[in-house]
Amino acid sequence: MRDVVEIGLGKTAQRGYHLDDIAIVPSRRTRDVDDVSTAWQLDAYPFDIPCVGHPSDATMSPQSAVRLGQLGGLGVLNVEGLWTRYENPTKILEELAALGEDARATKRLQEVYAEPIRPDLIAERVRELRAGGSTVAVRVSPQHTLALAPVILDSGVDILVIQGTIVSAEHVSTTDEPLNLKEFIADLDLPVIVGGCTDYKTALHLMRTGAAGVIVGIGGDEWSTTESVLGIRVPMATAIADAAAARRDYLDETGGRYVHLIADGDIQTSGDIAKALGCGADAVMLGEPLSLCEEAPAGGAWWHSAASHPSLPRGAFEVAGEPLGSMEQLLSGPADEPDGQLNLFGGLRRAMAKCGYRDLKEFQKVGLVLDR
Numbered sequence: 001m002r003d004v005v006e007i008g009l010g011k012t013a014q015r016g017y018h019l020d021d022i023a024i025v026p027s028r029r030t031r032d033v034d035d036v037s038t039a040w041q042l043d044a045y046p047f048d049i050p051c052v053g054h055p056s057d058a059t060m061s062p063q064s065a066v067r068l069g070q071l072g073g074l075g076v077l078n079v080e081g082l083w084t085r086y087e088n089p090t091k092i093l094e095e096l097a098a099l100g101e102d103a104r105a106t107k108r109l110q111e112v113y114a115e116p117i118r119p120d121l122i123a124e125r126v127r128e129l130r131a132g133g134s135t136v137a138v139r140v141s142p143q144h145t146l147a148l149a150p151v152i153l154d155s156g157v158d159i160l161v162i163q164g165t166i167v168s169a170e171h172v173s174t175t176d177e178p179l180n181l182k183e184f185i186a187d188l189d190l191p192v193i194v195g196g197c198t199d200y201k202t203a204l205h206l207m208r209t210g211a212a213g214v215i216v217g218i219g220g221d222e223w224s225t226t227e228s229v230l231g232i233r234v235p236m237a238t239a240i241a242d243a244a245a246a247r248r249d250y251l252d253e254t255g256g257r258y259v260h261l262i263a264d265g266d267i268q269t270s271g272d273i274a275k276a277l278g279c280g281a282d283a284v285m286l287g288e289p290l291s292l293c294e295e296a297p298a299g300g301a302w303w304h305s306a307a308s309h310p311s312l313p314r315g316a317f318e319v320a321g322e323p324l325g326s327m328e329q330l331l332s333g334p335a336d337e338p339d340g341q342l343n344l345f346g347g348l349r350r351a352m353a354k355c356g357y358r359d360l361k362e363f364q365k366v367g368l369v370l371d372r
Contacts, residue, residue: 016235025367029356043191048072054287055139057081061297062128069134085115097299105317109308119151126155181209203243217265236266244280269340270347278366293327
């Protein structure tokens with residue numbers, strides 16, 4: 001039973017835990033690291049590492065998305081980003097990377113994202129992704145899904161990601177026709193990932209829409225301002241565990257339909273990845289960590305997808321720094337620093353081996369302890 005704390009007369013709050021609050025407990029068995037597999041599969045698409053690229057223009061260009069795919073992960077391009085608004089946004093990305101400690105950074109983001117989305121560029125970017133030979137995945141926001149879906153689907157993507165700060169299966173509106181996720185997904189012939197969500201009920205309802213994957217979390221990190229702007233903060237360890245409980249119940253409800261959980265937020269190091277998967281996630285969505293690789297299109301600068309919102313931005317602009325290494329080094333090593341920011345999935349493999357687990361499904365059963 002979840003701890004419930006009385007915060008005042010007649011008002012209670014559930015206690016939640018962040019990834020920093022927990023640690024992994026090794027079992028009685030260890031395993032050779034070469035016998036450990038970090039592979040997972042979403043629908044018909046296999047991946048060598050449980051890594052999904054956060055669809056920020058700071059990290060995901062057509063080229064970097066393809067590169068992530070070549071290295072075993074899933075790159076996701078934002079079809080509402082700069083690459084579908086400009087023929088060649090390279091100069092804009094270079095300008096943003098050079099902003100430094102500029103108080104106008106958010107204003108400049110809003111200005112460059114005010115350019116209209118071009119359907120012809122969506123089709124062109126998908127062709128570029130397809131030519132790269134990796135699984136093709138793109139992200140669209142819930143509010144623009146119905147308008148942009150025809151060109152996205154006609155262009156031939158493999159996986160569709162419908163992602164917002166908070167996504168529900170029951171959006172109520174008296175002014176616009178809301179997106180009915182269940183009806184929309186039922187008409188599609190490809191897997192759909194939806195999110196983010198923060199609790200058991202929302203995760204279960206999103207699973208019932210027919211989604212192949214559910215994003216847990218809101219991409220929260222030190223640069224996210226969602227708590228300051230909306231008062232929403234997600235204790236990721238609890239959110240992932242709750243969504244995993246929803247998955248178990250949905251598995252029983254449907255007689256065996258498994259929905260993958262993708263953790264998005266609070267993840268900076270290989271240890272964070274291990275803890276997120278130990279809580280029940282199948283994969284993690286990496287944003288800021290990927291901005292630190294040499295292939296990052298914004299040259300080390302970082303901003304969330306919601307940081308450029310025209311009326312309510314929710315994310316600070318991180319000034320570009322020196323890259324830590326190539327994307328391959330960041331994901332698979334070798335690491336030349338001991339802080340867990342390089343060889344992210346090599347660290348995960350080592351954690352799995354130290355605890356005696358051979359694959360990700362087994363590792364979801366690892367013991368956890370509160371240490372804060």
